[in-house]
Amino acid sequence: xxxxxxxxxxxxxxxxxxxxxxxxxxxxxxxxxxxxxxxxxxxxxxxxxxxxxxxxxxxxxxxxxxxxxxxxxxxxxxxxxxxxxxxxxxxxxxxxxxxxxxxxxxxxxxxxxxxxxxxxxxxxxxxxxxxxxxxxxxxxxxxxxxxxxxxxxxxxxxxxxxxxxxxxxxxxxxxxxxxxxxxxxxxxxxxxxxxxxxxxxxxxxxxxxxxxxxxxxxxxxxxxxxxxxxxxxxxxxxxxxxxxxxxxxxxxxxxxxxxxxxxxxxxxxxxxxxxxxxxxxxxxxxx
Amino acid sequence: xxxxxxxxxxxxxxxxxxxxxxxxxxxxxxxxxxxxxxxxxxxxxxxxxxxxxxxxxxxxxxxxxxxxxxxxxxxxxxxxxxxxxxxxxxxxxxxxxxxxxxxxxxxxxxxxxxxxxxxxxxxxxxxxxxxxxxxxxxxxxxxxxxxxxxxxxxxxxxxxxxxxxxxxxxxxxxxxxxxxxxxxxxxxxxxxxxxxxxxxxxxxxxxxxxxxxxxxxxxxxxxxxxxxxxxxxxxxxxxxxxxxxxxxxxxxxxxxxxxxxxxxxxxxxxxxxxxxxxxxxxxxxxx
Numbered sequence: 140x141x142x143x144x145x146x147x148x149x150x151x152x153x154x155x156x157x158x159x160x161x162x163x164x165x166x167x168x169x170x171x172x173x174x175x176x177x178x179x180x181x182x183x184x185x186x187x188x189x190x191x192x193x194x195x196x197x198x199x200x201x202x203x204x205x206x207x208x209x210x211x212x213x214x215x216x217x218x219x220x221x222x223x224x225x226x227x228x229x230x231x232x233x234x235x236x237x238x239x240x241x242x243x244x245x246x247x248x249x250x251x252x253x254x255x256x257x258x259x260x261x262x263x264x265x266x267x268x269x270x271x272x273x274x275x276x277x278x279x280x281x282x283x284x285x286x287x288x289x290x291x292x293x294x295x296x297x298x299x300x301x302x303x304x305x306x307x308x309x310x311x312x313x314x315x316x317x318x319x320x321x322x323x324x325x326x327x328x329x330x331x332x333x334x335x336x337x338x339x340x341x342x343x344x345x346x347x348x349x350x351x352x353x354x355x356x357x358x359x360x361x362x363x364x365x366x367x368x369x370x371x372x373x374x375x376x377x378x379x380x381x382x383x384x385x386x387x388x389x390x391x392x393x394x395x396x397x398x399x400x401x402x403x404x405x406x407x408x409x410x411x412x413x414x415x416x417x418x419x420x421x422x423x424x425x426x
Numbered sequence: 427x428x429x430x431x432x433x434x435x436x437x438x439x440x441x442x443x444x445x446x447x448x449x450x451x452x453x454x455x456x457x458x459x460x461x462x463x464x465x466x467x468x469x470x471x472x473x474x475x476x477x478x479x480x481x482x483x484x485x486x487x488x489x490x491x492x493x494x495x496x497x498x499x500x501x502x503x504x505x506x507x508x509x510x511x512x513x514x515x516x517x518x519x520x521x522x523x524x525x526x527x528x529x530x531x532x533x534x535x536x537x538x539x540x541x542x543x544x545x546x547x548x549x550x551x552x553x554x555x556x557x558x559x560x561x562x563x564x565x566x567x568x569x570x571x572x573x574x575x576x577x578x579x580x581x582x583x584x585x586x587x588x589x590x591x592x593x594x595x596x597x598x599x600x601x602x603x604x605x606x607x608x609x610x611x612x613x614x615x616x617x618x619x620x621x622x623x624x625x626x627x628x629x630x631x632x633x634x635x636x637x638x639x640x641x642x643x644x645x646x647x648x649x650x651x652x653x654x655x656x657x658x659x660x661x662x663x664x665x666x667x668x669x670x671x672x673x674x675x676x677x678x679x680x681x682x683x684x685x686x687x688x689x690x691x692x693x694x695x696x697x698x699x700x701x702x703x704x705x706x707x708x709x710x711x712x713x
Contacts, residue, residue: 200664203493207540249536249556253494256466269536269556356660357644357651364644372672373643375660377487385659 145171149181149190155274155296157225161319162194164223176271178207182215185322192220193322199227200316202250204374208320209388212346212417219344219418221321229255229309232277232302233289239305244268246276247291255291255309277302321420340422341394342371345404347411348378348386355410356387362406363391366399371422388417395419432458436468436477442561442583444512448606449481451510463558465494469502472609479507480609486514487603489537491661495607496675499633499704506631506705508608516542516596519564519589520576526592531555533563534578542578542596564589608707627709628681629658632691634698635665635673642697643674649693650678653686675704682706 148170150158162172173190175181185193195211198204212219229251233242242265245252249269252259259265268288270276276290281300289305290296297304349355363370372390393400395416408414435457437445449459460477462468472480482498485491499506516538520529529552532539536556539546546552555575557563563577568587576592577583584591636642650657659677680687682703695701 198664203663206490269558271556354651354654354656356657357647360644360647364641367641369641370643373660373662375662377485377490 145169146192147171147173147190149173149175149184149193151175151178151181151195152272153274153278153296155277155293155299156272157227157293157317158194158196158319159274160293160295161196161223161225161317164225165194165221165319165321166192178205178211182211182217182322185217185324186215188324191323193217194319195322196317197222197320198318198372198374199250200314200318201254201312206376209374209376212320212388213386213415216325217322218325219320219420220323221420222318222342223321223423224316224318227254227310227315227317228293228307229273229291230294230297230304231258231289231306231309232280232292232297233305234281234284235301235303237286237289237303241287242289242305243287244285245289245291246270246280248273248276251291254311254315257311258306258309274299320418340392340424341419342390342422343393343395343400343419344388344390344417345407345414346386346388346417347407347414348384349411359387359407359410362403362410363389365406366403368393368399368403386413392422432456433479434458434460434477436460436462436471436480438462438465438468438482439559440561440565440583442564442580442586443559444514444580444604445481445483445606446561447580447582448483448510448512448604451512452481452508452606452608453479465492465498469498469504469609472504472611473502475611478610480504481606482609483604484509484607485605485659485661486537487601487605488541488599493663496661496663499607499675500673500702503612504609505612506607506707507610508707509605509629510608510710511603511605514541514597514602514604515580515594516560516578517581517584517591518545518576518593518596519567519579519584520592521568521571522588522590524573524576524590528574529576529592530574531572532576532578533557533567535560535563538578541598541602544598545593545596561586607705627679627711628706629677629709630680630682630687630706631675631677631704632694632701633673633675633704634694634701635671636698646674646694646697649690649697650676652693653690655680655686655690673700679709 148162152158181193184190195208196205244266246268251273252267273292274296277292277296277300280288280290349359369392374388375385378384435449439445468480471477482495483492531553533555538560539554560579561583564579564583564587567575567577636646656679661675662672665671
């Protein structure tokens with residue numbers, strides 16, 4: 140009996156990162172996860188065919204967008220093939236035997252530290268120590284066993300590395316979700332549209348730039364508004380090398396090949412200096 | 427002879443931070459600078475009248491917006507009273523006697539580390555160590571004198587703390603500017619409009635939210651477009667507690683009290699769920 144070769148999927152962070160939960164939600168458990176240290180490494184691995192797919196965070200409901208990934212979406216030849224929202228819950232994790240009263244330093248990713256400000260305000264003895272990754276901070280304290288340090292990460296990270304959860308749900312706001320994109324190479328054959336129960340709504344993501352003249356963005360958005368296409372997200376990013384000029388990333392509800400969408404993109408092409416479709420994918424409900 | 431009491435101005439970071447250069451550009455050298463550890467502390471000090479003014483970074487031409495400060499602008503009762511752009515140039519700084527070949531760890535603010543990726547790609551032996559502040563990382567290595575560590579910060583920070591510059595202009599892109607806002611309390615008497623040489627252009631900054639319905643943002647932007655008001659910036663921020671709904675921050679070229687601006691704001695008030703004017707200030711040319 141031949142064992143089916145598992146699809147390799149890249150993500151940033153150590154095993155136990157929230158991105159790994161996003162991989163599970165998007166592709167199920169039967170994949171081989173490939174942890175990478177930096178977001179750029181994830182895109183490079185996908186472009187070089189070291190992995191078949193990649194999963195990256197694109198925005199958090201509290202912290203806002205992951206700008207670096209918007210930039211990578213533009214510079215690598217990839218397409219967005221799916222999205223999912225992961226509920227983010229932060230836990231204070233220490234090596235077994237280290238009690239809460241001994242903790243003085245708390246390691247985690249700066250975004251996670253910043254989402255637990257009430258906890259730190261109530262515990263002024265705790266110093267926040269920025270680390271490159273949430274799950275990685277658990278791995279580090281379990282390896283180095285400093286007697287006065289803890290980490291903030293997911294419950295899964297505590298389980299994987301054998302840490303003990305001292306406090307649960309440290310996050311200031313329980314409505315803390317991160318939206319992730321599933322990426323594939325642009326050239327790879329499109330998957331057959333996934334079967335979803337009930338009516339599937341589709342999202343299309345595009346990026347465009349305009350000259351900095353009065354009403355330019357307004358005219359570009361008219362391409363969508365005149366066709367009743369609902370924008371779910373607009374994000375501006377500075378254009379490298381052109382200080383204070385901007386790229387716009389827009390998500391709207393429609394299949395890319397629907398007539399209204401095709402007309403809108405045709406219209407937008409007349410108005411924008413630059414336009415690229417980043418992907419079309421089933422919208423995830425909820426969050 | 428009585429010594430004139432200097433105006434106290436808060437900023438985030440240690441002495442030598444880029445924010446201190448912004449203070450000098452906005453208010454000259456005759457002020458007392460009050461360094462704060464966190465952005466929130468700067469806003470709290472201003473609100474509590476510990477300082478008369480504050481200077482905060484709002485966006486970088488490469489890294490994008492400083493989201494946390496957009497949130498604070500909404501939650502504190504302050505107004506934007508000025509803007510300035512500071513050219514960001516990063517230097518590798520070590521204690522005197524530590525040669526480049528000994529360096530293994532480089533401390534700095536994550537945004538600064540992220541703006542020197544080419545330098546790190548060419549020097550793969552160097553580990554990037556995130557620190558809460560650029561100038562603070564210089565202060566730390568000068569106090570602790572680790573034999574294998576350097577910091578990335580401004581030339582002014584090297585001078586203040588006695589560090590030696592080993593490499594200059596590490597930044598990937600020379601067109602690296604940060605835009606800073608001068609803030610004052612909303613209630614404080616408006617300054618007389620500053621005299622500027624030549625014609626002064628004014629900017630107004632507002633924040634608004636809309637329901638998430640098709641064309642809502644488009645209709646809001648029509649309030650500006652129909653009056654030929656030029657937007658120089660639009661930024662969306664997630665609404666806390668309402669996942670995937672957004673606030674919009676808009677800057678446009680006009681005095682807030684000009685007729686077109688007043689008409690636009692009246693129109694926008696009809697369309698938006700929420701609207702606040704954050705300030706009106708002379709536009710800085712250049713960058």
